[in-house]
Amino acid sequence: EAGVVQSPRYKIIEKKQPVAFWCNPISGHNTLYWYRQNLGQGPELLIRYENEEAVDDSQLPKDRFSAERLKGVDSTLKIQPAELGDSAVYLCASSSPGTAAYEQYFGPGTRLTVT
């Protein structure tokens, strides 16, 4: 079974430039999460989707961040314009209520560096 796929793996951009991250969850997983993780910290939830509906985006900085999951499968997270403080690893995860623990499975992440 294929895991969560993310691209790109690494991205270096100058501040004020836009950037987009893509995620394809595990097949059949209807819940998709975007997290941001800074070095030495746990993941911080940005947005959670149930199918194509964003059910928790309270921590998404909506002035510059946007996300979509149009067909309830893959998803895109965008930052425009990027700031120096956005440098972090952006993780996508998915889960399914069909598992006993409803545990989340993570993709390899995108390491963003804003210069």
Added chain:
Amino acid sequence: GQNIDQPTEMTATEGAIVQINCTYQTSGFNGLFWYQQHAGEAPTFLSYNVLDGLEEKGRFSSFLSRSKGYSYLLLKELQMKDSASYLCAVRDINYQLIWGAGTKLIIKP
């Protein structure tokens, strides 16, 4: 507010046993997770506890006491590949995962 505390760093010897503690204060409780994260990699699921007691899975065991807001992850027969960060996370009343900052475990030969 919601809070999860775990030690920042621990050191142990190859072949030994180590216990990583986690205490939590959250709005409601719908399960506690432990994840392993090697440097530069994504977190991977290790264990899940929703009832009090010990869950054993090979060399790894996880314990939960809901009344004390406390859990630990026990790693036996440590191997060098166990060097990683171990993240404790609690699922709250809204089914959102609240994450600790992680414990960096260093294994020495």
